[in-house]
Amino acid sequence: MLFMVHLAEFLYSGYSTSQNYVSDLGVGPTPSRWIFTAAIILFGLMALLTAALLRERFRKSLIWPLLSLSGIGAIGVGVFNEDYIPAVHALFALLAFLFGNLAVIYSCKMVRSPLSYLFILLGLIGLSALVLLGSSTYLGLGAGGMERMIFYPAMFWALGFGAYLLAEESKVSAG
Numbered sequence: 001m002l003f004m005v006h007l008a009e010f011l012y013s014g015y016s017t018s019q020n021y022v023s024d025l026g027v028g029p030t031p032s033r034w035i036f037t038a039a040i041i042l043f044g045l046m047a048l049l050t051a052a053l054l055r056e057r058f059r060k061s062l063i064w065p066l067l068s069l070s071g072i073g074a075i076g077v078g079v080f081n082e083d084y085i086p087a088v089h090a091l092f093a094l095l096a097f098l099f100g101n102l103a104v105i106y107s108c109k110m111v112r113s114p115l116s117y118l119f120i121l122l123g124l125i126g127l128s129a130l131v132l133l134g135s136s137t138y139l140g141l142g143a144g145g146m147e148r149m150i151f152y153p154a155m156f157w158a159l160g161f162g163a164y165l166l167a168e169e170s171k172v173s174a175g
Contacts, residue, residue, distance in 0.1 A: 004039035008032040018142035022098075022151060023093065026081040041078035042094075045161035047071030050162075058084055070100035070154075081142050094130075097150045101126035104157040111164050119161070125135075 004005050008025040012032040015024070025036035051067035058064065076092025105123030108116035129149035130137065138146045 002038040004035050004042075004162040008035040008039070011035070016142070016144060018145045020144045021081050021082075021147050023077060023089065023145070024144075026078065027083045030068050037078045037081070039078075040074050044071040044076075045076030047100075048075060058110070061110070063103055063110065064169065066099045066103035066106055070098075070103060071094050073097070073099065087119065097126070097154075101130065101150065104154055107141075107157070107161055109148050111161070115164060119157055123158045126153040133140045166170065 005022065005025065008028070009017060009032070010100070012025060012028045020172050025032050025034060030083075045056070047067050048071040051064040054061070054067065055064040063129075073092045073095025076124065077089065077096055080092060081090045084142060101123045103123075105120055106125060108119045110119075111119065126149070129146055133143065133146045133150060136143075141149065
């Protein structure tokens with residue numbers, strides 16, 4: 001996902017990671033538009049698959065509903081780009097960002113420290129940046145930079161949480 005977003009940025013002449021929203025890639029020139037759209041929809045589908053797998057193992061946990069809502073939001077961002085009805089796009093982006101970062105925080109219950117503290121920090125960074133973006137407070141980062149402060153912590157968490165779960169599963173399988 002991150003690779004594809006960066007590839008779309010590189011191929012979009014004049015694109016500014018500080019001034020442009022991530023979703024601007026979805027209405028930019030081809031091939032950036034197609035790369036971003038494929039990446040965000042694929043990411044949403046992977047989030048839904050992950051939620052389904054987590055539901056099997058952690059049925060009573062809130063992690064899988066939170067990830068499901070975030071995945072639905074990501075898919076919606078790709079299907080209903082900024083040129084569609086902006087309010088619909090914004091609603092799906094809010095779903096993706098809000099519930100994704102809530103999942104990040106909630107996952108602290110599922111991992112050992114110090115990783116649990118890192119996950120709380122990442123989620124709080126993402127949620128704080130969401131509030132700041134919503135109030136048009138960019139702290140010198142520009143709108144695109146502030147949006148990335150919502151997006152990147154959740155991406156880093158996804159990598160870390162996935163690695164943690166794989167390591168735990170391999171311990172169970174080996175032992």
